[in-house]
Amino acid sequence: MNLLQLVEPLITAKVIGDIDIEIDGIKVDSRQVEKGDLFLCLSGFQVDGHDYAKQAVENGAVAIVCEKELPIEIPQIIVKDSRFAMALIADIYYDHPSHRLKVIGVTGTNGKTTTTHLIEKILDDHGHLAGLIGTIKMKIGNEVFDVKNTTPDALELQKSFAKMLDVGSDYAIMEVSSHALDIGRVRGVQYHIAVFTNLTQDHLDFHETMEKYREAKGLLFSQMGNTYDSNVKKNKYAVLNADDRASEYYKRITAAQVITYGIDKEADVRATKIVISSHGTSFILESFRGTIEINLKMIGKFSVYNALAATAVALIEGISLEKIKRSLEAIPGVDGRFESVNLGQDFTVLVDYAHTPDSLENVLKTIKEFVKGKIYCVFGAGGDRDRTKRPLMGEIAMKYSDFAVVTSDNPRTEDPQKIINDILVGIERVSKENSKYIAILDRKQAIEYAINNAQANDVVLIAGKGHETYQILKDEVIHFDDREVAKEAIRGRIS
Numbered sequence: 001m002n003l004l005q006l007v008e009p010l011i012t013a014k015v016i017g018d019i020d021i022e023i024d025g026i027k028v029d030s031r032q033v034e035k036g037d038l039f040l041c042l043s044g045f046q047v048d049g050h051d052y053a054k055q056a057v058e059n060g061a062v063a064i065v066c067e068k069e070l071p072i073e074i075p076q077i078i079v080k081d082s083r084f085a086m087a088l089i090a091d092i093y094y095d096h097p098s099h100r101l102k103v104i105g106v107t108g109t110n111g112k113t114t115t116t117h118l119i120e121k122i123l124d125d126h127g128h129l130a131g132l133i134g135t136i137k138m139k140i141g142n143e144v145f146d147v148k149n150t151t152p153d154a155l156e157l158q159k160s161f162a163k164m165l166d167v168g169s170d171y172a173i174m175e176v177s178s179h180a181l182d183i184g185r186v187r188g189v190q191y192h193i194a195v196f197t198n199l200t201q202d203h204l205d206f207h208e209t210m211e212k213y214r215e216a217k218g219l220l221f222s223q224m225g226n227t228y229d230s231n232v233k234k235n236k237y238a239v240l241n242a243d244d245r246a247s248e249y250y251k252r253i254t255a256a257q258v259i260t261y262g263i264d265k266e267a268d269v270r271a272t273k274i275v276i277s278s279h280g281t282s283f284i285l286e287s288f289r290g291t292i293e294i295n296l297k298m299i300g301k302f303s304v305y306n307a308l309a310a311t312a313v314a315l316i317e318g319i320s321l322e323k324i325k326r327s328l329e330a331i332p333g334v335d336g337r338f339e340s341v342n343l344g345q346d347f348t349v350l351v352d353y354a355h356t357p358d359s360l361e362n363v364l365k366t367i368k369e370f371v372k373g374k375i376y377c378v379f380g381a382g383g384d385r386d387r388t389k390r391p392l393m394g395e396i397a398m399k400y401s402d403f404a405v406v407t408s409d410n411p412r413t414e415d416p417q418k419i420i421n422d423i424l425v426g427i428e429r430v431s432k433e434n435s436k437y438i439a440i441l442d443r444k445q446a447i448e449y450a451i452n453n454a455q456a457n458d459v460v461l462i463a464g465k466g467h468e469t470y471q472i473l474k475d476e477v478i479h480f481d482d483r484e485v486a487k488e489a490i491r492g493r494i495s
């Protein structure tokens, strides 16, 4: 593509050199640059991409986009904000792929992965080909790719949309993280439907305050643009959780048509008569398209919220209640979310991705609804992440479980014992004389401890890492899968 044409909309950019040249690709990582590429210098959180411009040139870059003039021989396009430029350039380079797909974005503290998977299942069952982007994987056609981030950067995102179009997808369903919204990874994406799950504490290391966190998520709704814009091929919809206070704010800042879902408050799509058991959750779904009984295999009130959000999306897309019911009822659950590890033992082992105070509380409350014995809660908290959630998670574990086993999650660059100590502050704040808890640094030993001590009818919840098959330590990433470790421990007990 001609570079002059590609950067034409960046009207305030200062250009050094002749940019009336062809580029063969765009890269943000100097190590991946190939002959003929345009290299974008991003000032990162760890290092500054500008320091790698030389390496990019050595690898064959023919031009760079940067925020300051650099001592290199190839043409430079100097912009105010190279992340902003990246979003714009990527959208143009891949020929506005999000305008040719129906993009459904899901944001919120908890439930994004689950809700996107439910929407994908309903659309696929209904003859659509939906691409999927999120925490567990990226799916394009029938191919599945590993992901580094829940929401990729603008370049990878637009490229993925383009690939989805190539394989004939008509929908892209994606998780939109608050980080992505905040640093502009999804800027320029045209959303057809934006979904909000909920807003509770997380990521205050990054956003600093709940208000800023709420505002970051709000960008998904405010950036939807004007519903009545003549360029917009279809109407735009904001699907909001009526039971979450933040929805009022999102309603105010969006021009999209608002469809609400909920349980406690009046809503366009609502669940009543919820019954939770150890095998599933049933409820009556009342909607603007009629009423139907749903029997989910997934467990818990939070699962009902996710099902309602997915239902609202499907109803907007004109899918009948009967078909939605059939799809939702067929879903066994999502990888690593309330996933049972069952080798025939007389107690229950559940692996779940709860890594926030709210999700831990929801999961434990759900288990309380059906448990006949005691609850063991094995959990930790991620390093280099919101520290203030740690004591809160400790308090919640003490409040809703009978035995807390505090351990390591992904310590990253932090000292794992210090993370545990932060959790113990919360535990000790609420613990009573007969409260039971233990701290075991090694996650494998912690899981073994809970499983070895569980009695008939008890539930062992292993929270925080869900589908993850690794553990991020200071200097290395090791293979670690809670489900495998739990199975081994159960086998050890049974034999």
Ligand SMILES: CC(=O)N[C@H]1[C@@H](OP(=O)(O)OP(=O)(O)OC[C@H]2O[C@@H](n3ccc(=O)[nH]c3=O)[C@H](O)[C@@H]2O)O[C@H](CO)[C@@H](O)[C@@H]1O[C@H](C)C(=O)N[C@@H](C)C(=O)N[C@H](CCC(=O)O)C(=O)O
Pocket: 028, 029, 030, 031, 041, 042, 043, 044, 045, 046, 047, 048, 049, 050, 052, 148, 149, 150, 151, 152, 153, 177, 178, 179, 180
């Ligand atoms: C804080 C944050 O968002 N960081 C993201 C950011 O990395 P960064 O800015 O730190 O990158 P960097 O390492 O400083 O490098 C800066 C630039 O130099 C370039 N570079 C670097 C080295 C080199 O040799 N050559 C070179 O060109 C890099 O390619 C980059 O362009 O850009 C990277 C590429 O897009 C992301 O992978 C990375 O996410 C990191 C891994 C991360 O942990 N992010 C978390 C906080 C995150 O974003 N999480 C949300 C989900 C949260 C949730 O809802 O639960 C997500 O969407 O994933």
Ligand SMILES: Nc1ncnc2c1ncn2[C@@H]1O[C@H](COP(=O)(O)OP(=O)(O)OP(=O)(O)O)[C@@H](O)[C@H]1O
Pocket: 108, 109, 110, 111, 112, 113, 114, 115, 135, 150, 175, 197, 198, 302, 303, 305, 306, 336, 337, 338, 352, 353, 354, 355, 358, 359, 360, 362, 363, 466
């Ligand atoms: N609607 C919900 N409300 C509250 N908690 C939920 C909800 N749905 C799921 N959870 C809990 O949160 C955990 C994470 O769910 P899920 O992976 O769907 O969320 P997510 O928003 O994608 O998380 P992440 O921010 O890590 O991408 C689940 O394992 C469960 O414990």
Ligand SMILES: N[C@H](CCC[C@H](N)C(=O)O)C(=O)O
Pocket: 135, 150, 355, 381, 382, 383, 385, 409, 410, 464, 465
């Ligand atoms: N998307 C979340 C995942 C947290 C999962 C937990 N296991 C951890 O590592 O903290 C984050 O990056 O904060």
Ligand SMILES: [Mg+2]
Pocket: 112, 113, 114, 134, 135, 136, 150, 175
């Ligand atoms: Mg997710």
